[in-house]
Amino acid sequence: MSLRSTSIPQGRPRSESLPPSAQRLFEEIAHQLPYISTYTELVFENVKPDDGSLVCRSLDGHAETERRGARINYNSVTRVLRLKFMPISLHDVHQRWINTSIVEWRYRDLLTEQESDLLWSGVGTTFDQFSGMYSGSSKQPDHYLRVDTDPSPQIVVESGWSESFPHLRNDKDLWMLGDPSVVLVILLRWTTISNGRIKGCAEVWRRDTVGRLISSTLDIFPAPSPSPPTEMIQFTKRELFGAAMTPGANPDTVFELDVAKLRQFAEEVITKMNMQPA
Template sequence: MIQRVYHKELVFTDVEPSWGSHIINSLDVHGDVESACSRLHYNSVTKILWVRLMPTEIHACHQLWLRNENFNWMASGQLTLEELKALRILVGITIRTFKPPYDKSCKEPDLFIRPGEQRLPSVVVETGWSETYPRLQSDVDLWLLGGKPYVKVVMLLKWTLVEDSKVEGSIEVYSRDLTGIPARRQSEIVFPANQGGQNACLHLTRGELFGEVDTPGRDQNEVFNLSLDDLRAVAGNAMQHMRLSPA
């Protein structure tokens, strides 16, 4: 684990909750794991424990994208400066405060927005290569059921390496439906760009962004757009640093 130079993921299945939480605790305080820039994940329902080592540029590109979009919202007048400060964007922070049966779980998401003093995020973003994507999908329930009512939206970014060092990309948005069940509500192609809609956007409401935090006098159904063209720009730049290019 310590000597890895490139991105790698270690996956362990059928890990009982009593062991899973203990292993995560041990890894979380181990300096060598921390120095490898790891992400630790354990789902106490699926009993899958996995560790991502050495995240790459592509694993981090959405961080700049979300921060830029936040500033765009303020520049357009949708957010005040104080509201912007209240939307805390954090990366790789350990989260353990899930509801049963996910209460023994642990997640270190690639990015999340935590409004105000809320104990759990309102919006979560996770990213991965196509080979690891099923694990991200299986953890949607962990977030939207184990994190209920605080976690409102989960966004999953999938990157697929194809021939000639080209990369395809897509993004899916999940939330709870009217019955409270997690469901995919939007899916968009990032790359190839010509297969995605021009000027396409993802959509979040004020209520989803601010979660359980009250914003007096504001319309909770106000829509905030996330530009896919802006995501393509930052993702394309990240790929250049990896000697890759968009499909």
């Protein structure tokens, strides 16, 4: 087991009724929490599935994790428990992007009022419905779209610095291989480079017609030049609503997420960070 942290505090609060190995892991995490005051990731490796599941549930209701906007994730295949605290605005800028897009879909009559009421756009909800080798995993995504109270999301966004991108790739596998309801995963990769600049790209994952995972990459920063024919991430109403399609709806209606709009929002955030887009 390995832990990456930014601080070495003292004192160990306890969570009762956990087996010894899970208790020790919970204590090691709770030991760190009061000292976290900026964006921090804690990563534990070689965590057994039973322990990972128990610790996730214990942390989910912990006052200190809630206070720090924690996103709690456990992958039963990689056996990695990964906790993100106090996400920065750049890692959350996609929330504005997606919610603005939903408003536009409604304005353009791509969504009816009934469909709009069914659509749930959220952050950090706990999903643990994974199957097969991913059974026992738990995930709090950086963003998701799901329909009504479905147990699974259909569209997922995960975002982070390039140093964490291998974990995001594993998140993609968890979503796409562990939950057949997920049709699209967008990974946003942000990289700091020289002279206070930030690069960014969107890696888009979906299944082809025979179920294999395929990907495409769209540059955010530097902005592509010349501009490509399209910077749209597209999916259909059938993919988004599935069995919850309303009577008379056209399943082939196409929804779009415009990467140019994400670039605009991200540039505003990066400027506020006293940095520049690459």
